[in-house]
Amino acid sequence: MKAxxxxxxxxxxxxxxxxxxxxxxxxxxxxxxTLLLAMKTRAERPGVLxxxxxxxxxxxxxxxxxxxxxxxxxxxxxxxTRATLxxxxxxxxxxxxxxxxxxxxxxxTIGGALCAADPRFDMLTLVTGTGGRLDVxxxxxxxxxxxxxxFRPGGGISLAPNEILASIRFPAADAYTSxxxxxxxxxxxxxxxxxxLCAVRVDDAGRLDVIRVAVGAVSPTPVLAxxxxxxxxxSPVAAVDPDGTARQVVAEVFTGHGDxxxxxxxxxxxxxxxxxxxxxxxxxxxx
Amino acid sequence: MQxxxxxxxxxxxxxxxxxxxxxxxxxxxxxxxTGTHNGCLExxxxxxxxxxxxxxxxxxxxxxxQANGKSVTTIEGLSPQRLRPxxxxxxxxxxxxxxxxxxxxxxxxxxxxxxxxFHKCHALQCGFCTPGMVMVLKNYLEENPDPTRDDIxxxxxxxxxxxxGYQHIIDAGMQAAKQLRDDSMQLHDA
Numbered sequence: 001m002k003a004x005x006x007x008x009x010x011x012x013x014x015x016x017x018x019x020x021x022x023x024x025x026x027x028x029x030x031x032x033x034t035l036l037l038a039m040k041t042r043a044e045r046p047g048v049l050x051x052x053x054x055x056x057x058x059x060x061x062x063x064x065x066x067x068x069x070x071x072x073x074x075x076x077x078x079x080x081t082r083a084t085l086x087x088x089x090x091x092x093x094x095x096x097x098x099x100x101x102x103x104x105x106x107x108x109t110i111g112g113a114l115c116a117a118d119p120r121f122d123m124l125t126l127v128t129g130t131g132g133r134l135d136v137x138x139x140x141x142x143x144x145x146x147x148x149x150x151f152r153p154g155g156g157i158s159l160a161p162n163e164i165l166a167s168i169r170f171p172a173a174d175a176y177t178s179x180x181x182x183x184x185x186x187x188x189x190x191x192x193x194x195x196x197l198c199a200v201r202v203d204d205a206g207r208l209d210v211i212r213v214a215v216g217a218v219s220p221t222p223v224l225a226x227x228x229x230x231x232x233x234x235s236p237v238a239a240v241d242p243d244g245t246a247r248q249v250v251a252e253v254f255t256g257h258g259d260x261x262x263x264x265x266x267x268x269x270x271x272x273x274x275x276x277x278x279x280x281x282x283x284x285x286x287x
Numbered sequence: 288m289q290x291x292x293x294x295x296x297x298x299x300x301x302x303x304x305x306x307x308x309x310x311x312x313x314x315x316x317x318x319x320x321t322g323t324h325n326g327c328l329e330x331x332x333x334x335x336x337x338x339x340x341x342x343x344x345x346x347x348x349x350x351x352x353q354a355n356g357k358s359v360t361t362i363e364g365l366s367p368q369r370l371r372p373x374x375x376x377x378x379x380x381x382x383x384x385x386x387x388x389x390x391x392x393x394x395x396x397x398x399x400x401x402x403x404x405f406h407k408c409h410a411l412q413c414g415f416c417t418p419g420m421v422m423v424l425k426n427y428l429e430e431n432p433d434p435t436r437d438d439i440x441x442x443x444x445x446x447x448x449x450x451x452g453y454q455h456i457i458d459a460g461m462q463a464a465k466q467l468r469d470d471s472m473q474l475h476d477a
Contacts, residue, residue: 001307006289006352029353036348037329049306053353078342101445102423104330106342107349188444189331 002045008054012137015050015164020139022048023161029053030074031107033100034116058111058166061085067172073111073165080110087173088130088199095122095181101189111165114150117157117221120191122183124151125216128224129197130179133169138162144169147222155220176210177202180281182273183217192217194269196249198277206237213245213274215253218266225249237282246275291355295320296364304351310344311335313351314361322362322418326447333446336419337361343426345445362418365399365425400466401425401459410459412450419446424460432468436461 009015019026027046029035030053038044052058058074061083069089071080081097099122100108113123114134127134128147136143136150139162150165152158159165176199183195194217201210211229216222228248232240250271254263291308292301295318302317314323314337323346326334330348337346338360398406401421411417420443427442428434434442439460440453448456 004306006306006350032350032353033330033348036350040329051353101333102427102442103333103336103343103345103445104348106339106344107353188441 001039002042002047004039004046005048006051007048008051010054012055012057012164012166015052015055016137016139016162018048018050019164020162022050026050026161028115028164030109030112030115031076032112033104033108034112034118052164063173064169067174069170069173071110071168071170073114073167074109075111077105077108077110081105085173088176088179089170089173091179091181092126092170095126099191104189110168114168115157115159115165117151117155118191119155119220119222120193120195120217122181122192122195122216125183125192125195125197125214125222126181127168127170128216128222129181129212129214130176130199131171131212134165135167135169137164137166142166148224151221153221176200178281178284180277182277182280184269184273194218194266194273196270196273196277198274198281200237200281202237202282208232208235208237208240213249213278215249215270215274218253218270223253225252228252240278240282242275242278242282245278246271249274289352291351293351293354293356294358296359296361306350306352308351310337310339310346310349310351310354310359313354314346314359318361320361320363324415324418326415326419331445331447332416333419333423333443334416336422336446338422338426341426343423360422362422365402365421366397399425400470401428401463404459404463404466405456408455408459408462410452410455412448412452416446416448416450420448420456424456424463428460428464428467432464432471434460434464439464 007018009018025047027049029049029051035044052074059072060075061071064070077096081093083093085093110123113121114127134145134150136145136159150157179199181197183192185192197214199212200208203209211232213225213229214222228245250267253270254267288303289306290303292299295314300318311323311325315321323337324334326332328347330345333345335346336343339354340357401424405411405421423443423446431438436457439457
């Protein structure tokens with residue numbers, strides 16, 4: 001690890017000020033579960049670390065007047081797992097409770113994962129798939145980004161060195177009737193080899209009001225299968241074939257014609273995961 | 288250099304440290320508690336797991352500065368007894384011993400239920416991963432005192448045992464859970 005100075009601002013304004021002062025050598029540290037590993041190998045060598053741990057405003061969950069669930073960027077996976085959330089928001093808890101391992105979930109934060117922007121991290125697929133929006137604090141004020149704006153198509157994030165991800169706004173609990181998440185990993189504590197999220201809203205007549213499918217870990221940034229789902233919007237749920245749709249998702253997400261064993265493997269994985277996610281979202285098993 | 292103060296097993300420890308000092312290094316080199324093991328140093332093996340303010344963390348992937356002002360519990364903090372130095376023990380003599388705890392001057396009754404269960408179920412072979420396993424299981428069982436074997440497997444997913452003695456560790460987890468349940472029942476009855 002290269003030597004650094006450790007700063008502990010107590011407000012977001014102070015943090016943004018410090019980042020502005022020390023950019024581009026400063027990095028934000030939330031839980032540090034990704035950053036410290038990168039610093040040990042010297043893949044990251046910040047001269048200044050600005051810790052967000054002392055800023056109370058950045059942690060915790062609240063439901064906004066609009067019904068949106070606003071999650072502070074430094075909310076840990078452990079806190080998300082413990083939170084009692086209603087409707088599809090319970091899926092956020094479930095996903096947060098089933099990644100990495102117990103000690104890592106204590107320190108790891110949702111904002112840290114999103115800013116590390118490793119496509120194998122579940123939070124990226126979750127935010128992209130459910131259409132969560134991201135509040136970014138800059139010296140000039142707050143701006144709210146869609147995941148497609150926040151994540152660069154080639155990987156990484158579009159934040160300037162003096163900006164901070166403050167919170168994530170997930171659509172209201174009634175925005176979706178069902179959200180399912182499927183992933184494959186080699187070992188329980190590994191990041192995903194492939195992940196698929198499916199979010200649907202079914203109207204009273206049994207038609208698909210909204211359907212979104214996101215695929216993570218197979219490209220530098222999570223991909224929404226928008227062409228596939230656009231065709232399905234408005235059709236009766238009973239008419240949707242999860243198997244055929246999963247094949248369309250694969251065709252849309254894997255644009256290249258790569259035929260190496262690795263690519264074949266990922267395509268098969270995504271097909272199976274998408275089929276499972278679609279089936280469970282559209283035809284939930286009766287409990 | 289920066290000043291750090293934290294409570295380690297109830298004892299306040301202050302030091303002026305390099306910012307790069309990991310919590311693990313602070314515990315071992317500054318607080319002098321070597322029960323917390325340095326296994327992989329990349330947050331995989333879990334041998335360095337300790338509790339910070341009651342939450343379990345891998346101390347090799349946390350800066351000591353991140354734990355500034357907090358309360359840390361290590362494996363040494365689980366049972367109040369001090370073990371007698373036992374330099375004369377070899378693995379051969381240990382294997383032939385009926386009650387190895389006697390030689391250590393330890394009493395099973397003073398052990399934490401998880402430690403006791405590890406002793407009873409022979410849940411350690413070389414013992415290197417044991418401090419981490421015990422800390423993670425303690426933390427997990429306090430949250431879920433009635434786990435299934437699969438729950439325990441998932442709870443220790445971030446702990447690696449290179450002796451691959453997982454079955455006995457899971458046995459110990461189940462037995463510790465039972466003892467913790469019985470203990471809390473007795474507390475309620477009393």
